[in-house]
């Protein structure tokens with residue numbers, strides 16, 4: 180670890196105690212940026228990285244609501260407005276009981292670099308609540324969303340901060356949040372992305388993160404003159420990102436073998452085909468059930484419940500070519516990475532944010548596999564949110580083909596930036612350095628131009 184990173188990390192830890200995910204995200208970026216900061220003393224002098232690490236604004240608020248039994252519930256709401264150097268704050272809202280300040284700060288920090296990589300004018304933000312939508316009625320989710328927006332509305336706007344979905348926030352939640360914003364502001368604007376198609380949403384936005392992660396994998400494979408055709412793919416999660424990752428793997432001729440949720444995972448040796456994917460979409464998006472039901476329905480599949488006594492995830496211990504982590508942060512630890520490599524996986528394209536620990540990333544980089552970090556590989560979601568904002572401003576809707584083509588081109592461009600930047604800084608094939616440096620430079624230069632603000 181360089182002296183600069185060591186000093187920076189001790190300051191970050193002292194200033195932001197009990198935020199291990201934030202420390203991890205900063206460490207990963209700072210390690211890559213040592214290469215740039217050596218070449219550009221002006222970034223050091225103007226303390227660009229030190230400023231990027233500090234959120235421009237953190238909003239923390241009470242979210243009281245009444246459940247179906249008439250009891251009062253109290254949750255905590257957050258919005259981290261991290262960096263607006265290149266555009267309005269942009270990033271999702273996460274509703275999950277694990278949500279806390281450190282997790283949202285790590286996500287907002289990553290978002291700054293990711294949004295910059297998309298080539299679109301978007302700053303970085305993230306928000307959410309420790310509210311758990313699981314097991315709640317639609318009425319409870321609606322009352323919670325209305326209470327959440329009753330505070331958030333005064334901090335956001337189409338030119339200020341444009342939230343979207345993330346874990347636990349899909350089309351239903353965005354609808355309730357948008358409805359409440361519109362009522363309070365009395366204006367119909369593109370203040371949220373991921374909206375319904377008949378009230379300002381964009382075609383392909385639901386698909387974008389998963390599709391983008393697979394496009395990114397295909398680009399990485401093309402550097403070795405290969406395609407996804409016939410490749411065995413293991414996918415974690417079963418939500419928005421996982422579902423459309425599976426769909427695009429199928430379009431490109433790959434064979435998806437797994438899905439998971441927080442109770443366990445299924446391995447389907449026959450592969451998940453379009454019909455089985457429809458079952459998963461209905462199960463997760465309509466009936467809001469658990470993946471175990473998949474193995475009750477399809478006899479080629481085996482269900483494995485989570486075993487809390489083991490220190491690795493058996494999902495990552497199957498023979499395969501490609502892995503698409505699409506559930507949550509730190510779902511691949513050092514042991515999992517070793518298992519992936521042992522089983523022949525040589526493509527990892529991260530749909531989730533920071534799904535690999537530092538130990539796992541080190542192993543992928545040492546093994547010189549095609550490792551696409553989340554800030555590059557899953558940027559298709561926010562990129563298409565950017566396209567939704569453009570359509571809202573134009574008051575036009577582009578066709579499915581047009582949005583998909585733009586998404587595909589953006590993923591190709593992000594891949595090219597990563598490859599060229601990694602090579603320029605002497606680490607060819609290192610997509611981590613490519614993404615971190617590629618995302619940083621544009622934001623850093625904008626901050627230099629705009630003075631000390």
Ligand code: NDP
Nearest residue numbers: 345346347388416417418419420440441506507531532560
């Ligand atoms: P969803 O809520 O639609 O799905 C999340 C999935 O991951 C569910 O299957 C869920 O299982 C599982 N999961 C969540 N938390 C945990 C946990 N702690 N342990 C095990 N499994 C868990 O979310 P998305 O698909 O939208 O998001 C998945 C990942 O992709 C996240 O890391 C998110 O930040 C990232 N991402 C999402 C984008 C988007 O556009 N939606 C954009 C870029 C990144 P269960 O049902 O049991 O909770």
